[in-house]
Amino acid sequence: MKRRDFFKCLGAFGAVCLSPEFSLSENSAENFSKPNIVLMHIDDLGWADVGYKAPHNYYETPNIDALKQSGMEFNNGYAAAALCSPTRAALMTGRYPARTGVTNFISRPNVTENPEGYISSPSMEYKTPKRYQFMELEEITIPEILAPAGYDTYHLGKWHLGTSDPYTPDKQGFEVQMMGECHRDYFDPYDCDSLPDRKEGEYLTDRLTDEAENLMRSSIDNGKPFFLHLAHHAVHTPIRARQDYIDYFKAKPKPSGWEHLDPVHAAMIKSVDDSVGDIISKIDDLGIADNTFVIFTSDNGGHQPVADNTPLREGKRWPYEGGIREPWLFRWDGVIPAGSVCEYPICSIDVLPTVCDFAGANLPSGVDIDGVSITSLLKNQQQIPERDMFWYFPHYISDYTGEIAPFAVIRSGKWKMIRWYDSDKPSELYNLEEDLSETNDCASLYPDKVLDFELRIENWIMEVDAKRPLKNENYDDGRPGKENVFIG
Structure with missing residues (x-):
């Protein structure tokens, strides 16, 4: 069933009209058996930005530390990309960014057709695919699956998958959306149609949390399960925070060796932590903790130089662990063992199949879903087979430390290999169990493994039909190529 046909069905019969592709499994026929789902998706929060x-x-x-103690931490949890938009597309669809076409960040409004073709200049060794400016409407999202199953669906905060109609959250399955199409400042007035101004000087993180609490209450009062996607803009640039929190961290002594830490960044993290505490408290106050599945994560690594991702290498935009390894926490009282830790590697693509599994909603047929359900791990029942995971960025991009060439990455067990599209940069191989900071490149010691991983990456690229960087016949010198981009 095509997405547009699915919505014709909904328009004619409402939420009770279920196509066979979106039918409910037998064990979830009644609303009371469907868990509420709260997905807290933070922007640019690095692996080392949380206290634990x-x-x-x-x-x-x-509050984030308490969430860890009340649920399960995945110590090897990853974002699907080292940038915002590709990870968000993967989270919503369960598909690798290379499948959705959203492989770079989205920046331009009022675009009605995604560009085709390649970017090329004499300074670029490779021609790179032009980047999408919205996620195609044909992609099927979590709320589009859950709404026909009787869920209220709410999006609050950053969307970054299209800023103009019809590519906003309300056109991709969310019944209510606030702030998805805009973000101009962290303080009221917000200048956003979907989030009316309320009190001048109010901080956006606080406001979105307040709205989320009201929506949860509304669904419970109406006897309906809900899917809440609370996608804070914090801690993304511009680095702006509440003045009282800034003053607090300016006065707080910094540990020896960490004098470079930014008090405003710390204040933004504190506001996010307040939000987590308020949301969990509201769940508890509503008496729904035993029927609410909570997910907490981020979209990419901390943004250097404001963030410090030590002991991980580099940060946002980079293929090293500092760019893609994220905090991943899950809570469901009575279902997920409190205080537990899982070492199985997971990724943003696993959210959709896991949510659908818990909600009793079948995955859409005829769609390649790359993620896997981790429900058995969360319930501490059984292990699931190991698998290779992939990251793919077929573009040049600038970072404060210089230019980053296109790359592909595979993680297989304890091994991780980075393949660069750059004749001056050979593939890098790391044993993450022994070298989490990626300081010891083992590629020269294991040439057969490098070759094997090169072949696996090639096979995966063909499987997902990824757009490849192409050798530039007009490349005339050894300068690194770049696109003029400095935001993500």
């Missing part, structure tokens, strides 16, 4: 991971005590995240 940070190698210092400057950041304060007591």
